[in-house]
Amino acid sequence: MMLRPRLHDLYIGRTVLLTVLATWAVLLGLDVVLALSGEFEELGKGSYSIGHAIAWVAYTVPRRAYTLFPMAAVIGSLMGLGQLAATSELTALRALGLSRRRLALSVAIALSLLTALMVVSGETVGPWGQARADLLRNSARANTDLTMARYSGLWAREGDTFLNAQSGEERLSATGGSELVLNQVRLYRLGSDGQLAEVTYAETARHDGQGWSLHQVRRDLLGERSASREVIDQQAWDSQLDPTALAAGLARPRNLSAAELRxxxxxxxxxxxxxxxxxxxxxSRWFYPINVLALCLAAVPFAFGSLRSGGMGKRLFLGILFALGFWLLQMFFGRMAGALRFDYRIAYALPPIVMLAISGFIFRRKVG
Structure with a gap:
């Protein structure tokens, strides 16, 4: 009964949602403009035009919205509560017997709706849009037949040969440079009559900066009435496929859905x-909603207190500083997990626990 939404919950939620949406729109608009201006230097490469640049930016909007939402949520929440504090509405609500905990809960419930929407977007529209954007830009700049299917990996064409790779990555080579490694590679070669003449499977295909090589190769030669197979441990592959274009066409881990990452x-x-x-x-996908709500709740105490203690500007600055501290702490634990090889679940659980503990201490000391 105590948790049933009341009129004041709806009022606080509406105010916070409106300020979060306004902040989100401003941040997203700035990010889109900067991204579009950054694409101007790419114009003229291959067939890449201003139309391609606009389409690329448009496709990436869902992913940008997903990335910017946590910062928009904490800034918008503080602005919304600050607006209520400036008009003494928070004081009036406190006088009616509402605790700071209940007011913070109203903010959390309102933000959980947008957070749930972002989680769904981050698993569906975001990865799809980013994949389409990358393919559009890379194909136009490289003037090559290149595509990335969601479930069948990377596809490229060179003459009468079609390449399919399930995954790939760029690595540091033994000589100190970089090399492109494609995994589970299949090469389909068509004959002069348009029929399939050869199928080659390689566990990996590597480009070390000098040329391509195939490793753990199995080749099937298909004749009109016969078929033969040969197995080779390693061989050079005479191909002019651009490793830079292929590397750009590979899906980055941050652009994959949770199911694809798994x-x-x-x-x-x-x-x-x-x-x-x-x-x-x-x-990070699993802890995204937890981090957003923890970040906002950790910053909420800065919206309370007497206006004479420094005003909204000071509380907003401290709240944003608190939020930046959260993300720096999360980045630190994430890098430590990668370097020391301990569980990423622990790395992503520690920052919200630490920040909420600090915020809880501040929350209890706030008066007014």
Whole structure:
């Protein structure tokens, strides 16, 4: 009965939601303008035009909204509560017997609606839009037949040969440079009559800056009435495919959905590959709603207190500083988890626990 929404809960929730949406729109608009201006220097590369740049930015809007929402939520919450404090409405609500805890709960319930929407967007529209944006830009700049299907990996064409790679990554080579490694590669070559003439499977295809090489190769040659197979441990591959364009076409871990990240983690562990980047992004998705709500609740105490103690400007500055401290702390624990190889779940659980503990201490000391 105590948790049933009341009129004051709806009023606080509406005020906070409006200020969060306004803040979100401003931050997203600035980010879109900066992204579009940054694309101008890419114009003229291949067939890349202003239309491609606008389309690329438009496709990335859902992913940008997902990334900016936590900052918009904490700034918007403080602005909304500060607006109520400036008009003495918070004081009036306190005089009616509402505790600071109940007011903070009203904020949390309102923000949970937008947070749930962002979680759904981050698993559906965001990865889809980012994948479409990357393919659009890379294909236009490289003037190559390149595509990335959601469930079948990377596809590229060179003459009568079609390449399919399930995944790939750029690594540091033994010589200190970088190399592109494609995993589970299949090459389909068509004959002069348009029929499938050869299918080659390679566990990995590597480009070390000098040329391509195939490793653990199995090649099937298909004749009109015959078929033969040969197995080769390693061989050079005479191909002019641009490794830079292929690397750009690969989906980055941060642009994958949680289900795709989970599949990638399992594949890498089965094959003895490094899965830390994928684990980092996977667990960040699960802790995203927890972090957003913890971040906002941790900053809420700065909206309370007497206006004579420094005004809204001071509380807003301290709240934003508190929020930045949260993300720096989270980044620190995430990097430590990758370096020391301890569980990412612990790394992502510690920052909200620490911040909420500090905020709780501040919350209890606030008066007014």
């Amino acid at each position: 599949s990638s983690i399992e594949y890498r562990k089965r094959n003895g590959l490094d899965a830390r980047d994928y684990e980092d992004n996977y667990w």
